[in-house]
Amino acid sequence: MYLSAQEAADALGVSRTTLYAYVSRRGIRSVAVPGSRERLYWRTDIERAKTARGRPPVRRENAPPPESAISLIGPDALYYRGMDAVALAEHHSLEQVAALLWDQPEAAVFTDRLPIFPETMRQVAATLRTSSGTARAAAALPLIEDANPRSFDFSPAGMASSGADVLRSLTALKLGVPAPSAAPIHEQVGAHLGLSSAWQDFVRRMLVLSADHGFEPSTYAVRSVAGIGVSPYRSVAAGLLLVGGRRTQLGRFDVITRLLTDICEGDPDEVMLARLKGDDQVPGFGYDAYRHRDPRARALLDQLDVVMGDAIGLKRLKRAIAIVEDARGLYPDYALVSEFAGRQFMEDKRDSMFVLGRCVGWIAHSIEQYRTGEAIRPASIYTGRLPDQVT
Secondary structure, three states, rough: EEHHHHHHHHHHOHHHHHHHHHHHOOOOEEEEEEOOOOOOEEEEHHHHHOOOOOOOOOOOOOOOOOOOOEEEOOOOOEEHHHHHHHHHHHHOOOOHHHHHHHHHHHHHOOOOOOOOOHHHHHHHHHOOOOOOHHHHHHHHHHHHHHHHHHHHOOOOHHHHHHHHHHHHHHHHEEEEEEEEOOOOHHHHHHHHHHOOOOHHHHHHHHHHOOOOOOHHHHHHHHHHHHHHHOOHHHHHHHHHOOOOOOOOOOOOOHHHHHHHHHHHHHHHHHEEEHHHHHOOOOEEEEEOOOOOHHHHHHHHHHHHHHHHHHOOOHHHHHHHHHHHHHHOOOOOHHHHHHHHHOOOOOOOOOOOHHHHHHHHHHHHHHHHHHHOOOOOOOOOOOOOOOOOOOO
């Protein structure tokens, strides 16, 4: 753990005099050698000081591969297994996109066989009836797993079949209905909420565009959980528990919701000008994953014109977008547009259809990570108090 003064100086390629200067300049920690004037130097600090930026190269063992076969974020487009996500959203259902991302035939995965909802799960769901659908699902999915033996089939096809069960279970739990259905997800949402055919088609597009977006924090967490060998039920439950985290993309919905409320209930000019006076980023604008505009947001905005026409709420949103574009050259994120759309038809404003779509991507990453045969266990650097025992 420790190096002598000469060993430390040799490792740094400096004199002992320079080493002593480094102790204060570069934060190298040391401990006294009992009975002498010598000191020993913490090896990790020496390694850190060897690099120009003050951080050693860290080997991250079993980390997720930097390349994934699931989705690609290009400069101006999002691709699912090489296929343009916006183009897929024109005609594909969420189930078809799930089959694509899970690399399995749709007919083999989305069958008429439905997951069993055990009585214990129904009791939990009833207890949490005043909670959001996402909260109910996070609590209930592990109970559904226990009642469905095929959830423990960890072959790629078996995990995909469990994925279909998870998606259907999540849909039922978010909608607050007593049992899962084999109907397409967007049709279930449309029928439950009494949506027009135009709005139902919009939901289909939104679900498809929500399916995956690379290694965002929630996805990384899902892969970490999947890597230790749990079923899609539990890896998706882990993803649901991260919804609302302040530093996740999903967590941004809370801030964006408040902004949308101000825009839709007030004067968008006054609201946005007040925001722009500060130096902080305007919520829902300027997501830097793309070179210019978020293609998913642009696709949904175009479709909102079809379903909402000259509705006052859409006019106010567009005015707010125009102000930010003109003042800062920033364009709306997918989160802003999808949250605005959800406000038009969702019964519980705490819930978002986004999670239903993203469930598909979480399952895809669960399958991919499990197939690597490795658990994710990054290396770390100890920065706490040094041991009293000198060895």
